[in-house]
Each structure stands twice: as C-alpha cells, then as structure tokens.
Amino acid sequence: MLEPADPQEAKDFIKLAFEISEKFDTPVFFRTTTRVAHSKSVVYLNEPQIPEDRTRLVHHAEKYVMVPINARIRRVEVEKRQEALKKFVENFPENKMEINNPEVGIITAGMPYNYSKEVFPDFSYLKLGMVYPLPAKLIHEFAARVKKIYVIEELDPYLEEQIKAMGIEVTGKDIFPYTNEFDPGIVKNAINSDISGTVSPYQENLAHRPPNLCPGCPHRGLFYALKKSKAYVHGDIGCYTLSYLKPLEGLHSCICMGASIGMAHGMSKALKEKGKGKVVGVIGDSTFLHSGITSLLNMAYNNSDALIIILDNSTTAMTGMQEHPGTGYTLMGKEAKKVNLNVLVSALGIENIRVINPYNIKEAQIAIKDELASSGPSVIISQGPCVLFKRANLKPVSALKIDADKCEGCKTCLTLNCPPIAWKEGVTKEGSKRKGIAVIDETFCNGCGLCAQVCKFGAIS
Ligand code: SF4
Ligand code: SF4
Structure with missing residues (x-):
C-alpha cells in the first residue's frame, strides 16, 4: 500500500504502484485521503514512456480460477510474495529518513507529514511512502538515531500499533485525537503540550459556509416539493445529498452508493403490512446506472411499495461532470450508445413511471402526491440538466x-x-x-x- 502526501507524489507513486504490481505480481493499494484528493499544486511531468505492448491471452486457470484446490496453492505464493516485498520495502526510495534535531523524531505518512513539517521543520523525520508492508529495519534504524518518537497519523493508530509491536516505544494516540482530519494547529498543540505543557489556542479565521446546492440547481425544486409531501426519503451519493441540510431537509438517510433503492425497498416491506405509507428513495442518474439498477429490479420483482425518484441531471456532477452510460458519450469523449432511462426502468418491471420538470414545483408536487398515493413500486424521473453542465447549452x-x-x-x-x-x-x-x-x-x-x-x-x- 502506497500513500502519497501531495499532488506530485499522487502522480509519481502511481507509476511506482504499477512497477511494484508488475514486479511482484501483486495488487497495490493506493491510499489517498480527502486532503490529498482536494489539494492543488504544480506537478512536474516526466517524458511519457510508452510501455512495450505485452498484451496476450494467458490460459492459466490454476492461477485465475480460485476454487479451493487452487486457492490453497496460491496462498503459498502470497506468503512468498509477502517475504519478497518485506525485503524490497527496506530500500524503497519513497520511505525517506531525514535526520535533523535528534531530540525528536516523527514517523508519519501522507498528508500529516506536511502538517508536521510546517510546524516542526527542524525535527527528524521518517516519512513512509509505502505503509504496507512496513520497513522494520529502517524503522529500527530511525529509532536508534532519535531520542523521542512521535507517530503522527489520522484516525486509527495503524502505524503506532505496528511500530509498538516491533518493540519500539513511541507516542501517538496518547496525545493525538482519534477523530477528524488533522491540521498544523492540531499537530503543534499536541506535541507542544507533551513536550512543554504549552498549548496556544487554535485560531480559526474562516467564516463557516455550509455546503449547498448551486443557484439554479434542478434538484432544489424537486426537494422543495418533496419536503412538502412529508415523506421519509432515503438518499444516495451525489450533490443532492446536500439537500439534507436545513431548510430543505430533503433526505433522512444516506448510507453508501446505490443504497437508497434497497433501503426504500426494505423499509417499504416493513411498513406496508402495517399500512404506514409509502417511502421514497432518491438517486442520481449516474449513481442509478452505476449501482441502482439491480435494486430497482428487486423492487419490481418483490412488489415493493416505494417511490423512487431518479434525479436525472444528465451528468455525474458532484465528481466533475464525468460521462456515464446515460449521457451518450464515453469518458474519452467519443459518441456512445445512450441509455433511455424510461425504457430501462420499464424493462426492469416498473409500470408507474413519470417524467417531470423539477423547475415546475407544482408539477413535481402533483407527481409526488399521486405516486405516494398509488400502490406498488413507482418511479419519477426528474429531468433537468445540471446548471454547470456546459454541453446542456443552457441559455x-x-x-x-x-x-x-x-x-x-x-x-x-x-x-x-x-x-x-x-x-x-x-x-x-x-x-x-x-x-x-x-x-x-x-x-x-x-x-x-x-x-x-x-x-x-x-x-x-
Ligand atoms: S431565480 Fe433561481 S437562482 Fe435566482 S434566486 Fe431565485 S431560486 Fe435562486
Ligand atoms: S414576500 Fe416573497 S420575496 Fe418577500 S420574503 Fe416572502 S417569498 Fe420572499
């Protein structure tokens, strides 16, 4: 598992990840946290290298068919690979040791390295680019060269526990929080309070600005109408999840991608026999095509009593306008077969289907009211392109x-x-x-x- 700390490493480590994968015949995890993903900086490029085309079909069922007899043999291979990787990681160039002030040594990986370096530039560092397997010898060497070691990592104490298990004394979650992202202020205060008992109050100078739907967003009208219906709404992953905040309060649960339909189905089954009314599930067009189709098929097959609203804004807005099978283009921008949502939903077995314009609040309210009153599964397709979507050519x-x-x-x-x-x-x-x-x-x-x-x-x- 590789863990980049900034955009340059995010680019460079991908190449390393492929090289390790090829060399050791192994999957490689590439761990990026939110802050790395949301960072921007200048990134230097190397000359692109066109790899030799070694594409070929390999018939090797003993390796690729994991029935028990093959799995037992492959497990032995995994152990051999693990040993080879443990040796490799000791000299992996992205595990970097910096000996400065030997009084304090910091072992860290990813974004917390930047926070620590910003507030304590003179301490010694062991910055890990590969966090699994860990370089045990290198960690022992670092421990021998510094007096006191802090392990700085967000959330659970993975590095700390592994290093303690190597018999090395370190300070970690005794002084650092288990929760939330870190920042330079958190790192500074935790270490200062441990070393000298001094804590300077962390100054937050930014005004709070809760996330919100954009001006003119098609989802706003739909959720305004939905709130008036007083229905219980299962949400999904997309911009529209932001509608859960006051005053729209558009959804009441959101678990993971594609879960809204299954959740609405389950709840409808529990409520139906008790006559407690129809529940709603909302899901974006992209998410529906990604992981909602099978749940809707299940809803139709098991005669659920839920209303599903597909928020069709013609793109994958939240993550940056990626194409999907409903846009008519591939991710590379080539024209592609465009899924007709209406036909697809009907083919899955849903009979009550309506297409509405979410900018017309009255139309949305009537459709929601009618479908909540009907029995059996129903789908409303709320069609309005994202306001930031250039191809929609909105006037x-x-x-x-x-x-x-x-x-x-x-x-x-x-x-x-x-x-x-x-x-x-x-x-x-x-x-x-x-x-x-x-x-x-x-x-x-x-x-x-x-x-x-x-x-x-x-x-x-
Ligand atoms: S017209 Fe639309 S975008 Fe403008 S203020 Fe009213 S709701 Fe917002
Ligand atoms: S009267 Fe109209 S414009 Fe004024 S606060 Fe009420 S809704 Fe808004």
Whole structure:
C-alpha cells in the first residue's frame, strides 16, 4: 500500500504502484485521503514512456480460477510474495529518513507529514511512502538515531500499533485525537503540550459556509416539493445529498452508493403490512446506472411499495461532470450508445413511471402526491440538466429581482436555501407587519424562477 502526501507524489507513486504490481505480481493499494484528493499544486511531468505492448491471452486457470484446490496453492505464493516485498520495502526510495534535531523524531505518512513539517521543520523525520508492508529495519534504524518518537497519523493508530509491536516505544494516540482530519494547529498543540505543557489556542479565521446546492440547481425544486409531501426519503451519493441540510431537509438517510433503492425497498416491506405509507428513495442518474439498477429490479420483482425518484441531471456532477452510460458519450469523449432511462426502468418491471420538470414545483408536487398515493413500486424521473453542465447549452436568463414594495417579509423564498437570496433586517413598510425583506444578489442568480413560484405576494419577477 502506497500513500502519497501531495499532488506530485499522487502522480509519481502511481507509476511506482504499477512497477511494484508488475514486479511482484501483486495488487497495490493506493491510499489517498480527502486532503490529498482536494489539494492543488504544480506537478512536474516526466517524458511519457510508452510501455512495450505485452498484451496476450494467458490460459492459466490454476492461477485465475480460485476454487479451493487452487486457492490453497496460491496462498503459498502470497506468503512468498509477502517475504519478497518485506525485503524490497527496506530500500524503497519513497520511505525517506531525514535526520535533523535528534531530540525528536516523527514517523508519519501522507498528508500529516506536511502538517508536521510546517510546524516542526527542524525535527527528524521518517516519512513512509509505502505503509504496507512496513520497513522494520529502517524503522529500527530511525529509532536508534532519535531520542523521542512521535507517530503522527489520522484516525486509527495503524502505524503506532505496528511500530509498538516491533518493540519500539513511541507516542501517538496518547496525545493525538482519534477523530477528524488533522491540521498544523492540531499537530503543534499536541506535541507542544507533551513536550512543554504549552498549548496556544487554535485560531480559526474562516467564516463557516455550509455546503449547498448551486443557484439554479434542478434538484432544489424537486426537494422543495418533496419536503412538502412529508415523506421519509432515503438518499444516495451525489450533490443532492446536500439537500439534507436545513431548510430543505430533503433526505433522512444516506448510507453508501446505490443504497437508497434497497433501503426504500426494505423499509417499504416493513411498513406496508402495517399500512404506514409509502417511502421514497432518491438517486442520481449516474449513481442509478452505476449501482441502482439491480435494486430497482428487486423492487419490481418483490412488489415493493416505494417511490423512487431518479434525479436525472444528465451528468455525474458532484465528481466533475464525468460521462456515464446515460449521457451518450464515453469518458474519452467519443459518441456512445445512450441509455433511455424510461425504457430501462420499464424493462426492469416498473409500470408507474413519470417524467417531470423539477423547475415546475407544482408539477413535481402533483407527481409526488399521486405516486405516494398509488400502490406498488413507482418511479419519477426528474429531468433537468445540471446548471454547470456546459454541453446542456443552457441559455442565459436574466437574474430575478425582489420588489421591495411588494415583499411582505414572509421568508418563504428563503426556505429554498438558494445562495443569492438573503435577508435584509429592518426594512419596514407602513401598513405591513414585516420586519425586513428578502433580496437577491443579481450577480449570483441564474434566473431559474423557483423563488418566483413560491412567493405568494408576486414580489419576485
Ligand atoms: S417569498 Fe416573497 S414576500 Fe416572502 S420574503 Fe420572499 S420575496 Fe418577500
Ligand atoms: S431565480 Fe431565485 S431560486 Fe433561481 S437562482 Fe435566482 S434566486 Fe435562486
């Protein structure tokens, strides 16, 4: 298992991972944490190398068919490979020892190396690029050259336990938290408090900004309508998961990719016989094609009483607009067969299918109400392309405005949680009880029209 600490290593280690995989005939794990994945920096490239084409068909069933008789033989091979890797890792160049101040040595891997180096540049370091198997000899050598060792790792004490099992005394989770990501402040305070008992309060200067759906997002109208239905909603993985936050409160559970349909199915089975109503599952088009189809087939086959809403925004928005089998293009941008969701859902055995426009709140509300009242499984396909999706070629629409004379300050438009809509306290009006008005930041609004639909006073145009 390799663990890069920054974008340059994320690129370089991939090459090493393939080389190790080839050399030792082994799968290699490539462990990236959130902070590495969300980092940006200049990355230097090498000359691309075209590998020799050794593609060929190999008939080797003893290796590739893991029935018990073959698995027993392969297990012996795994042990041999493990021994070879243990030797290899001792000289692996990405396990780097830096001896500076010998009073304190830090053993770490991945992003915590950067945090530690930022606040304690003069300490000695053993930065591990390969975290499994561990270089036992190198770790002993490092331990012999420094007085006190800290192991800095996020979450569970994997390195710490392995190193302690080698008979080396280290300090880890005694002073570092088990929870959350680290940052330079956490590392600094933990070590300072251990060495000298001094802790400087960690200053967080950034304003809190909860994640939110984009202005003009097609999911906003759908979740606004869904909330009005008061249904229990199982969510899935995608931008729309953000709708769980107040005030939309669009979903009530979210476990893992593709789980919403199975969860809705299970809950519907538990509730149906007790007459406790239909539950809802929501899933994006990309996630549905990735891992929702089999669950929907199961729902149809077992006559579930759930409503599934496929949030079809024509792309895989959350992770960066990747193509999928419903977009008509491959990941390499070539034209491809485009799945027709309506036909697919029908082929799986669902009879109640509706396609709706989520920018029309009334239409969405009626469809949800009707399908919740019907018995048996049903599917609503909520079709509206992601507002950031370039190929959708959405025509620019002027921003909307709130008429300060007409606004009664009821705050209904704020319940859409659209980023451009803000509250201005203290703008009163003669003959009105209002305590303030809503305002729209025109530089931010994309004119989707949802807020105008919910304002009962016709103040938004
Ligand atoms: S819904 Fe209309 S009246 Fe109510 S705060 Fe918003 S703009 Fe004002
Ligand atoms: S029209 Fe209203 S709901 Fe749509 S983006 Fe603008 S402020 Fe938001």
